Amino acid sequence: MSDAGVIHDIGYQRYEGPRLGRSAVFGAIYQHGLRASFGLGRSAKAKIFPWLVAGIVLLVAVINAAVKAQANIILFDYFSFDDTMSWLVIFFVAIVAPELVSRDMRSGVLPLYFSRPLRAFDYIGAKFVALATAVFLLLGVPQLIMFLGGAFTTDDGAKGVWNEFLDLLPGWGYSLLWAVVFASISLLIASVTGKRAFAAGGIVAFFLMTAPVVGVLSILPSSTAQHLAGLASPMSLLVGVQAWLRGRNDLDLDVGDFGVIYGIEAFCLVFAALLLLLARYRKVASL
Amino acid sequence: MSTVAYITARGLLGRRRVLLLLPLPLLLVGLALICRAYDVDPDQWGQAVVVGLGLAVMLPVISLIIGTGVLGSEVDDGTIVHILTKPLARRDIILAKLLVAAGVSAVTSAIPLFVTGVLADSVRFGLALVVGAVAGAIAYSALFLLLSLVTRRPVLLGLAYILVWEGLLGRFVSGTRVLSIEQYVITIADRIAPTGMLDGKVSVPVAIVMTVIFAIGGTIYAVNRLGSFSVAGETS
Numbered sequence: 319m320s321d322a323g324v325i326h327d328i329g330y331q332r333y334e335g336p337r338l339g340r341s342a343v344f345g346a347i348y349q350h351g352l353r354a355s356f357g358l359g360r361s362a363k364a365k366i367f368p369w370l371v372a373g374i375v376l377l378v379a380v381i382n383a384a385v386k387a388q389a390n391i392i393l394f395d396y397f398s399f400d401d402t403m404s405w406l407v408i409f410f411v412a413i414v415a416p417e418l419v420s421r422d423m424r425s426g427v428l429p430l431y432f433s434r435p436l437r438a439f440d441y442i443g444a445k446f447v448a449l450a451t452a453v454f455l456l457l458g459v460p461q462l463i464m465f466l467g468g469a470f471t472t473d474d475g476a477k478g479v480w481n482e483f484l485d486l487l488p489g490w491g492y493s494l495l496w497a498v499v500f501a502s503i504s505l506l507i508a509s510v511t512g513k514r515a516f517a518a519g520g521i522v523a524f525f526l527m528t529a530p531v532v533g534v535l536s537i538l539p540s541s542t543a544q545h546l547a548g549l550a551s552p553m554s555l556l557v558g559v560q561a562w563l564r565g566r567n568d569l570d571l572d573v574g575d576f577g578v579i580y581g582i583e584a585f586c587l588v589f590a591a592l593l594l595l596l597a598r599y600r601k602v603a604s605l
Numbered sequence: 606m607s608t609v610a611y612i613t614a615r616g617l618l619g620r621r622r623v624l625l626l627l628p629l630p631l632l633l634v635g636l637a638l639i640c641r642a643y644d645v646d647p648d649q650w651g652q653a654v655v656v657g658l659g660l661a662v663m664l665p666v667i668s669l670i671i672g673t674g675v676l677g678s679e680v681d682d683g684t685i686v687h688i689l690t691k692p693l694a695r696r697d698i699i700l701a702k703l704l705v706a707a708g709v710s711a712v713t714s715a716i717p718l719f720v721t722g723v724l725a726d727s728v729r730f731g732l733a734l735v736v737g738a739v740a741g742a743i744a745y746s747a748l749f750l751l752l753s754l755v756t757r758r759p760v761l762l763g764l765a766y767i768l769v770w771e772g773l774l775g776r777f778v779s780g781t782r783v784l785s786i787e788q789y790v791i792t793i794a795d796r797i798a799p800t801g802m803l804d805g806k807v808s809v810p811v812a813i814v815m816t817v818i819f820a821i822g823g824t825i826y827a828v829n830r831l832g833s834f835s836v837a838g839e840t841s
Binding site for chain 2: 363367370374405406408409412413513514515516518519520522523526527529530531533534537538539
């Protein structure tokens, strides 16, 4: 054969170093997502809204710790703190979730992502874990402040600190539950549209419109309907799971004997949201 | 001016995203129907449905999506330049956009509120809710239209107003209610048809005057902002 068909080597240097695999890509997206959640590495404008929310939540925790230390009045315990902050958590995921997924769709960089050794599962998993971590930090750090406030003012020495710590651990678990549920649902809604503004509006509208449904169902003249009312909204669903796991009946929501159903629905909700996200990105990835 | 209004309305209603406006009104009417079907006393569900869903969520969220959409999406896309370079007074552009935004928000939220009001109490209550919703839609639209000119993140700022100012602070701090459009709507509707369901926390003159101030003040300031509008670069 002649030399006509030869592709000439014009001297570009080949990359000979180690090639990082899927796990490195996962780690990079996760780290970048977590930093982007709080606007780190972005301009000052991108920091305003996340830190506004974080500031309010921290302020409430500090006030709570101070009031408890000075006047021994307990405004919130670790669990009701999460419930009271629910609107701020909604606002936070409405800020962050579109930032994580809608931006990539809007600027059309998804084909670049998926030209790497990266599956749809990795991309979604990394974004989901990043958002869940951010929400957990949003709730968990203030809870830690409340714990420190309680620990330094305890009267029982080390035993008091230990008891306070045993209260904190399930509180953190509850925050983790909040983080997982809110992260999965908000990412699913945000992945529908590339416009950040519409994604944010959609997330808030979804969470807020479910709350009155619970209010209506809980006044229907049927005790089963009342016990199951909390299933209609993610916020009351989490309260229901809390009531089931802690065996409490004095919360806002009476779950009766249906506590298990709350647990099952919380699990299925997260699972279904992640599966739908996966299905969504299977399609986007092939574009 | 009518052309601007026509183009705005087509941009708003002609796309798939108009479907985003449907779930909230349907849910509102659906809940009211369920309660009627089970013969629950309106005093029990009226507050949760009419105020909790209708006036605190549906009206502001719909006004937010529409109010920031009419001008904000054009600023985002950069097509605002085409309108600005036409020989049109900036005042006319704002007025046309505001008219469309307030009109669409008012219609989408007043109709379901009317149905809910009739189901809950009486036609009079339904009409009172319609008047309140229309006044609220105008004030909200002016405010959110202004936001889309003042900042590059109008939806988030609007959500902060709805969630944090009206929602969270309005519940705990009484002073913030004087600057809450939701409270004006409740007060106006309660004045027209007094029922146990609505609980206006501000006085009637304050509500009316402040609604007018929000509507006219927002419009004037928006005209002013658009007059000195400069097409900025990329968002951060």
